[in-house]
Amino acid sequence: MADKNPRLIPEQGWHCLHLFYRIDFAQWQLLSRDEQRKAKTALTEIAQEVRATENTQLLTLSIVTPKADIGFMLITPDLHTANSFEKRLTLSLGPGILEPVYSYLSLTEESEYVTTADQYAETLEREQQLKPGTPEFDSAMDTFAERMKHYTRERVYPTLPDWPVVCFYCMSKRRGEQRNWYALPFEERRKLMAGHAKVGREFAGKVKQLITGSTGLDDAEWGVTLFARDTFQIKAIVYQMRFDRVSAEFADFGEFFIGLQLPLDELFRRLQL
Numbered sequence: 001m002a003d004k005n006p007r008l009i010p011e012q013g014w015h016c017l018h019l020f021y022r023i024d025f026a027q028w029q030l031l032s033r034d035e036q037r038k039a040k041t042a043l044t045e046i047a048q049e050v051r052a053t054e055n056t057q058l059l060t061l062s063i064v065t066p067k068a069d070i071g072f073m074l075i076t077p078d079l080h081t082a083n084s085f086e087k088r089l090t091l092s093l094g095p096g097i098l099e100p101v102y103s104y105l106s107l108t109e110e111s112e113y114v115t116t117a118d119q120y121a122e123t124l125e126r127e128q129q130l131k132p133g134t135p136e137f138d139s140a141m142d143t144f145a146e147r148m149k150h151y152t153r154e155r156v157y158p159t160l161p162d163w164p165v166v167c168f169y170c171m172s173k174r175r176g177e178q179r180n181w182y183a184l185p186f187e188e189r190r191k192l193m194a195g196h197a198k199v200g201r202e203f204a205g206k207v208k209q210l211i212t213g214s215t216g217l218d219d220a221e222w223g224v225t226l227f228a229r230d231t232f233q234i235k236a237i238v239y240q241m242r243f244d245r246v247s248a249e250f251a252d253f254g255e256f257f258i259g260l261q262l263p264l265d266e267l268f269r270r271l272q273l
């Protein structure tokens with residue numbers, strides 16, 4: 001018998017959808033007050049259902065500039081669930097009201113370039129002159145293991161922050177004749193990525209990043225979602241990164257979106273719905 005609820009859960013990671021829409025105000029005006037109220041309730045109820053789903057998160061965004069009006073960021077393990085919520089969200093305010101203007105599909109992922117225990121042990125010996133086997137060395141290694149366990153989990157199974165400013169763009173690494181990231185040996189890529197991480201760590205507490213992989217899933221290779229409490233920090237990190245070799249020599253970017261996290265009732269008021 002056919003499975004009525006097929007499941008499509010990845011071997012690793014959760015699915016991530018970024019959905020951006022423009023509101024067709026001409027269509028919206030045609031609805032009666034009562035229909036408009038029902039439409040908003042319908043969207044609110046879907047959002048509640050999405051958020052009540054296991055391991056599922058939904059951010060609601062007011063997009064700054066007319067590139068889009070409303071944005072959703074959805075993270076959920078099962079692609080069938082993601083696909084079903086996406087279709088329902090698109091129609092939630094009634095047919096033709098939410099017009100999709102941009103979307104992005106990606107998967108949360110582990111990085112190939114995280115610092116390994118061996119590399120960290122080597123750094124401890126070299127930079128802090130700690131000797132393997134001593135209590136100081138062992139305790140530093142334990143702290144490292146604990147931090148990395150948390151870090152790796154957060155990357156693959158993240159908790160999205162409630163920070164108000166959300167920046168999204170997609171990014172690929174060059175495969176040109178002069179600069180081809182994928183033709184570099186692993187050790188060189190690892191070193192370059194260590195430089196990237198160093199710039200990134202300067203923004204600890206100011207910018208949170210979620211890098212989701214989209215090779216084979218969407219047009220670029222990663223979705224970059226940055227969270228901040230201040231647009232200045234978004235501008236600063238993206239600017240600083242441009243000087244780092246990984247971005248300066250190898251990165252190509254898509255369109256940038258800035259959204260503000262708002263609860264739905266405020267979002268409706270902001271959008272004058």
Ligand code: 76R
Pocket residue numbers: 111112113114115171193196197199200201203204207208209211222224226237238241242247251
């Ligand atoms: O410490 C570690 O081991 C993790 C280091 C790390 C990795 C592996 C890291 C740190 N990033 C990694 C991977 Mn990142 N990141 C971006 C952008 O606009 C631009 O120029 C680039 C967009 C920003 C702003 C950013 C921020 N990062 C990646 C990857 C995957 C590359 C691959 O696999 O080839 C991409 C595409 C990417 C892009 N990065 C950090 C940050 C910040 C703020 C950090 C520090 C995080 C922290 O230590 O908390």
